[in-house]
Amino acid sequence: MNWPWFQARPSGPSSQCPERREQKRLRRIRPGHRRRPRRRGGHARADQRTFPAHGIVGEEFPADRPDAEYVWILDPIDGTKSFICGMPAWGTLIALTRYGDPIYGMMHQPFTREQFAGDGSGSRYRGPAGDRVLQTRPCAALSDAIMLTTSPLLMKEADRQCFGRVEQAVRLSRYGGDCYAYCVLAAGHVDLIIETELKPHDVLALIPSSKAPAAS
Numbered sequence: 001m002n003w004p005w006f007q008a009r010p011s012g013p014s015s016q017c018p019e020r021r022e023q024k025r026l027r028r029i030r031p032g033h034r035r036r037p038r039r040r041g042g043h044a045r046a047d048q049r050t051f052p053a054h055g056i057v058g059e060e061f062p063a064d065r066p067d068a069e070y071v072w073i074l075d076p077i078d079g080t081k082s083f084i085c086g087m088p089a090w091g092t093l094i095a096l097t098r099y100g101d102p103i104y105g106m107m108h109q110p111f112t113r114e115q116f117a118g119d120g121s122g123s124r125y126r127g128p129a130g131d132r133v134l135q136t137r138p139c140a141a142l143s144d145a146i147m148l149t150t151s152p153l154l155m156k157e158a159d160r161q162c163f164g165r166v167e168q169a170v171r172l173s174r175y176g177g178d179c180y181a182y183c184v185l186a187a188g189h190v191d192l193i194i195e196t197e198l199k200p201h202d203v204l205a206l207i208p209s210s211k212a213p214a215a216s
Contacts, residue, residue, distance in 0.1 A: 059201045071097045075201040078107075079150075079178030088112050089180040095205035105205035107179050116183040118209030123186045135213060137188035142166070145191040147173040148181040159196045166194060182206035 051072075055065030058074035065071070072094065077083055079090030088111050096104040106117040114127035116134070123134035139145050147170045152160050167173045170192065177184070179202075181193050186209040195203075 057201065059199075069098060071100075073097060073102075073201050073204045075205070078202060079180070082176070082178050087176065089176060089178040091179045091183075093179060093201065093205035095201075095208075097204060102204045102207045105208040107183055107205060107209070109180070114183075116186060116209050118186065118211065120208045120211050122213070123209040123211075125187065134186045134209065135188050136186060136210075137191065139191040142169045142192075143171060145170045146189075147192040147194065148177040148184070148190050149173070149175055149194050150178050150181070151175050155196045163194055166192075179206060182210050186210050 051070065053068060053070070055063070055068035055071035056074065057063045057066050057071055058076075060076060073096075075093040077090055078093045079087075082089040088109060091107045091109040094106045094108070095102050102120075104117070104119045106115060108115050112127065114125070114129075117124050117126075118134070125132050125134050147167065149163065152163055152175070155163060174190075177193070181190070182203075183206075184190050185193055
């Protein structure tokens with residue numbers, strides 16, 4: 001995959017460049033600012049008009065019919081610390097569950113203009129590098145694996161010790177992936193992710209994409 005934030009930026013006035021307009025819009029989002037929760041606002045209200053029988057569960061507003069057959073799980077900014085630091089590992093997560101099982105998930109990164117989406121049977125990438133089908137890669141041995149985690153410091157002591165033993169066995173480990181780690185897993189760049197203490201809105205949107213079939 002080409003990493004679009006390393007690509008050359010177009011020249012010319014920012015008013016003529018959609019990417020720079022997006023950058024200016026993102027600068028207006030104050031890091032650390034928490035929006036006032038709204039029960040029926042924004043995307044939640046639009047979703048309820050389209051699918052009135054569906055439930056909605058989000059990080060920043062009260063749950064609405066969480067026991068419905070179909071429930072949307074929303075996380076406006078997953079990877080808040082990455083967002084504060086200016087690292088492009090954060091994203092907006094949207095999942096659709098049926099009877100509690102995720103049947104569709106999407107990670108959207110507005111700064112890099114990338115989308116990773118999956119429905120459990122296949123995963124797709126859409127962004128500046130072009131549209132393509134995603135595939136995980138085969139990895140027969142732990143000693144061949146590349147492993148990611150957001151940070152071992154987020155783990156409890158017992159979990160951190162277990163993580164350390166796995167880390168000693170893999171070929172390479174890296175920290176700081178947040179939700180983007182699951183996307184590079186779906187794209188076949190890494191083999192293993194270890195995280196703990198995750199909540200449903202942190203991970204449900206990433207499961208369908210991570211189930212992309214391995215390349216033969």
